[in-house]
Amino acid sequence: MHEVSPALHTAEVVHWIALVVMAIVYTMRIRWLLSFNLAKDKSAPGNPGQSDKQRGARWSFFNVAMPWSMESTRKPKGFIFYMSFVIFHMGVVAGIALAFVSTIAPDFLRIPVVGYTTLVFLVAAFLVSVYRVFRRALRPLMRLISTPDDYFSLLMLTAWFGLGACTQAYLMGIWGMTSETLLVAYLYLTSFFLLYVPFSKISHYLYYPFTRTYIGRALGQRGSYPVVRG
């Protein structure tokens, strides 16, 4: 194990406890979702030549990686938003990796290629986040459909990306970031994040496999998934 200060040690312990709590709450969330009946389509496949609910489910599940699959991500305006989505979520992955790896193997994050890659993702995600804050706050449509939770979640992630970038810079000894407080603060913010997420819209990723699979199976059974364009 790496040597840590008492403040950092406490932050790490809190962080791991938060992770366990999140896992428990998520387990309860999934059990709650599964407590509802799964509606089964008893009708015969819509089109023998095209109907395949497994194929529909697979296509639906992976369409997150197929921007051409949906009109909303295929059009130029939508594609730009899709790219921002990719960057944003790569930043989330980088931020989570930073939180965990920094507590067990911080030196790994100091390897230049790893460290700079993480940093680039975090900075890019921060910028996308700032754009999204303005988008949500300034566009009348987004204001209409946004709840306080939507704003708070986005602001929290923006701060998390920003703090994460500074923390990564601290670990790499660049940008003049020298205070361990950054890492401590980052871990506490991540802990809060882990505790808050199951109760907020951010838990959408927990539901993603379910919603995408359900709609994929339903429309795959009918024969309209995968979408055919003519």
Place this chain on the structure above:
Amino acid sequence: MMEEQLAKKLNRQVVGSLVGCVHCGMCDESCHYVLAFPDDHKMTPSYKADQVRKLFKANHDWTGSVFPWWVGADQVPLSDDDLETLKDIAFGTCTNCRRCTLSCPMGVDTATLNRVMRGLLTHVGVMPEGVRVVSKDQWELGNQMGVLKEDYIDTIEWMSEELEEDLGHNDAAIPLEKKGSKVMYCINPREVKYDPRTIKEAALIFHTAGEDWTMPEEGWDNTNFGLFSGDDGLGGACAKREYEKARELGVDKIVISECGHGFRSTRFEGVNWAGETEPVPMESSVMTMLNYIKDGKIKVDKTKNPEKMTFHDSCNNARSGGFFEEPRELLRLVSMDFQEMYPNRAENYCCTGGGGAMSMSEYTPKRLQSAKVKADQIRATGAKTVVTSCHNCVDGLNDLIKHYDLGCEVKQLVNLVANALVLDDDKKPAEVAEPGEIAVTKVAVEEPLAGRKILVVDDEEDVRTFLTTVFEDAGAEVVTASDGDEAVAMASEHQPDLISLDLSMPGKDGVETFVELRRTAETEEIPVCVVTGHPEFRQVIYDRPVTPPEGYLGKPVDEDKLVAYAHHIIEHREEKAN
């Protein structure tokens, strides 16, 4: 009450869609209402879905139960004004076309959520009048247009006689309630009431293919307002009528005439609503016709349909039924010049007549405005004929074609197949030598309206003159009126055999006039054929403040159709009276 009902409607798929939305706004531009009203952000699909999401969060979501304001939860009970607003959103700004569902990165089925909202409102008695009346008729009479059994049978017999006259022999009678047939043919009540030629055309195709088929005396309505109103109970009841009739008749399969929501609700959703464990095999009549051609049971001559055509996918067929290649295959077999419209198939735009919109006349202006994207799609093809496989789409497209002055006509595949049919010698009409003309062969009746008196009511002089000429050429005596008051007075005085009534008139409009005619003792029994160019007046069919009109024709009027309708309506009225 709504909370309890919502709890009953929750299943894993619905809950997934309720919790899965991240309010990213990506569904926005997939909706034809959003495209038509870009400054009205309440048109965005996620906003519409949030209306039911609010209720869900308040009652079923952890955070929403404790901090409702934080996640946009909303407690019930709602005020009457709230319910009216919800009604306008769920019924008036969404046709449940499901296009937004396909554009959601999270896989949220917004159209299903809107249907859930409709179901909750229906449960507490809040719905457009047209939906209420039609649903009631489907519960009580077994069909959505309040067609009485004797009227249905009379229309089938009428079409049967016409077909036999066309063919010149008695082998082509439309079989009714024939047990042990292979095929039970179910139709849309619109066909019985306002477009019976499609029944005749289908009958001709079945006859030519040598099919062993029948139409049922009951359980014949393939439409299902349960799909539109969100009432699964009604949905199950309607579908069950067809399934049980099919089992009673011992048929091999149900063939569903070209009706998008009828196909979806009978073929798919009805099976689930009715709790069927071994559903009767079912197919669209498009599939049946296609197979007849492929199997060599019927022959077609595509040169009979030479004009440039485009195809409109019904949302229920394409997006919710995976049924989009077969109609195209059939269309290519029976027409010379097919031009695809874009986008198409599952990504096609709604005709704007779906989701029961045709029965909600209060939302017609908004619906027609939302149809701009569809009008642009059609215009871009350069086609003058739009083909579709859905009766709702026929009406929806006809409305938007008039509204946007596209100068197109709408046809269904059954019209094209019947027109392209090449008849074998033994099936040819006795006096017609050329093949393929059977669908347009007319019985030569010199003056079918001889001895009849018809009251023509229209505020436009040129229209009155035109209608008068058509009726007089058919042998009728014609009297005219130019406004509602005069119409009521003339009807009482002359006791005509039929009233041809325009609905758009200054002063007392046609709807008021129609209601007054129906409520006046001297005129209540006089049959009325509505002739109108305004789609919102379909309220006389759906809202039905009084018995609906015996006929309903859109302007511009086809002369032959008008005379045929007038003749049938008068004959039918006399038969009933006797």
